[in-house]
Amino acid sequence: MNLKGREYQGQLAKVRERAEGSGSLADLFYYWQLMVAVAEPDELAALVAAIHAQLVETPAERDPDLKLFRNAAVHLVRRSDVLLHRTKLVGVLLRVAYDETLAEGDVQYLKEVSAAGGRVFSSSQHLLQGFMLLDAYLGPLLGALTPTFWAFSAHRASGPVIFTLGHTINGTRSGPGEFLHLLPSQGAIRRTWSITDLAPLACSEAVAWWVARLDALFGTVSDLALFADAEGAYSPRKHLQALLTVEQLFRRVGSILTSPRDAHAQRVLLFTVLDTVERLTGRDIDRLCYLPFAKKKLAELESNVPPAASLILLPLARRAVAALKELQDGFFMQRLPADAQVAGLSKDVAAARYVKVLRNATHGHGAKSAHLVDQTHALLAHHDGDIPHDLPLLGYLYLLDWITRPDDYRRFFYKSN
Numbered sequence: 001m002n003l004k005g006r007e008y009q010g011q012l013a014k015v016r017e018r019a020e021g022s023g024s025l026a027d028l029f030y031y032w033q034l035m036v037a038v039a040e041p042d043e044l045a046a047l048v049a050a051i052h053a054q055l056v057e058t059p060a061e062r063d064p065d066l067k068l069f070r071n072a073a074v075h076l077v078r079r080s081d082v083l084l085h086r087t088k089l090v091g092v093l094l095r096v097a098y099d100e101t102l103a104e105g106d107v108q109y110l111k112e113v114s115a116a117g118g119r120v121f122s123s124s125q126h127l128l129q130g131f132m133l134l135d136a137y138l139g140p141l142l143g144a145l146t147p148t149f150w151a152f153s154a155h156r157a158s159g160p161v162i163f164t165l166g167h168t169i170n171g172t173r174s175g176p177g178e179f180l181h182l183l184p185s186q187g188a189i190r191r192t193w194s195i196t197d198l199a200p201l202a203c204s205e206a207v208a209w210w211v212a213r214l215d216a217l218f219g220t221v222s223d224l225a226l227f228a229d230a231e232g233a234y235s236p237r238k239h240l241q242a243l244l245t246v247e248q249l250f251r252r253v254g255s256i257l258t259s260p261r262d263a264h265a266q267r268v269l270l271f272t273v274l275d276t277v278e279r280l281t282g283r284d285i286d287r288l289c290y291l292p293f294a295k296k297k298l299a300e301l302e303s304n305v306p307p308a309a310s311l312i313l314l315p316l317a318r319r320a321v322a323a324l325k326e327l328q329d330g331f332f333m334q335r336l337p338a339d340a341q342v343a344g345l346s347k348d349v350a351a352a353r354y355v356k357v358l359r360n361a362t363h364g365h366g367a368k369s370a371h372l373v374d375q376t377h378a379l380l381a382h383h384d385g386d387i388p389h390d391l392p393l394l395g396y397l398y399l400l401d402w403i404t405r406p407d408d409y410r411r412f413f414y415k416s417n
Contacts, residue, residue, distance in 0.1 A: 036154035071166025086222035139254030164203035266392035273395035320393035343378035
């Protein structure tokens with residue numbers, strides 16, 4: 001977009017006026033996002049430098065002498081055009097597969113459609129927009145300390161610019177921030193997070209670690225050689241579904257992290273994320289919600305994520321495991337030892353099965369399979385229904401685990417049908 005356009009300049013002016021009038025950091029950061037997103041290439045470096053200079057001098061609201069963002073930094077993430085070409089090729093080959101006229105070699109009508117601005121190779125393209133701006137794939141990183149706020153990004157065709165603050169601030173207001181917040185919803189009842197100053201290297205290492213994982217993932221998921229059918233021929237259908245599944249995972253985890261005011265929406269998103277993780281790993285919900293397994297995955301992450309980066313990347317994973325443990329406290333009929341069983345199940349297994357009962361209830365409560373009826377009745381009777389607010393963060397835990405295992409997902413893509 002061109003900053004010289006009168007219409008867009010008018011929009012920017014309105015955003016600037018709102019930022020100056022409100023004194024809100026959210027309004028100011030939004031204005032900066034827009035400025036960076038539409039800046040001309042030869043203006044970008046100077047603009048980003050100016051924003052950074054202002055950011056590090058921004059005073060704390062209650063103490064003008066305290067510069068909260070003194071450790072702020074800027075990170076440029078470049079997205080290769082090769083990634084776009086590879087993913088777009090899938091749409092081209094799907095058109096060939098499903099368009100009989102094109103398969104016969106007649107391309108004239110496609111040229112006419114293209115010249116008129118029509119859609120030509122658009123198979124599921126609006127479900128795969130994350131590869132263009134990388135917004136979907138950076139969302140879980142930027143939301144990694146939710147509901148606190150530590151970074152924001154401005155997205156450009158060449159790649160996003162990330163501004164890290166070096167300090168966390170409240171990501172939500174205690175009261176309604178907009179009119180829709182006045183409608184009934186259920187947020188967190190107990191605070192499980194804190195506002196903190198981040199180590200100087202924490203932000204940079206977290207961004208670098210995440211981007212390196214994305215680089216490995218994109219190199220794999222765009223590799224046409226992995227997506228072959230049973231005869232060994234490339235299958236654009238299989239490839240498209242893999243691309244859609246991966247983007248769906250990132251987007252839905254990102255939605256969990258940006259919905260702290262709505263525990264019910266987060267929970268439903270968790271169920272879809274667990275189903276997606278099962279699709280990508282073969283691990284079912286009983287396994288993913290089994291506390292010893294979640295603890296094992298957290299321990300592996302604590303060994304694999306660099307110490308500085310872990311200050312940003314691991315708190316949500318720890319909160320998820322703690323929430324899974326807390327879920328067991330809802331089995332209120334237990335009056336005996338801590339290892340007492342629930343409906344004939346250990347508490348670890350019972351908690352996992354209880355989450356599965358809630359997942360299945362997205363279609364309405366009550367088991368359809370005869371062999372699950374008695375167990376479902378018993379679990380609903382034994383549990384008080386108090387679901388820890390952090391339980392949906394299990395989706396983040398398993399996304400984080402999945403992106404650390406390039407050999408596993410490469411093998412899975414190759415073998416999966």
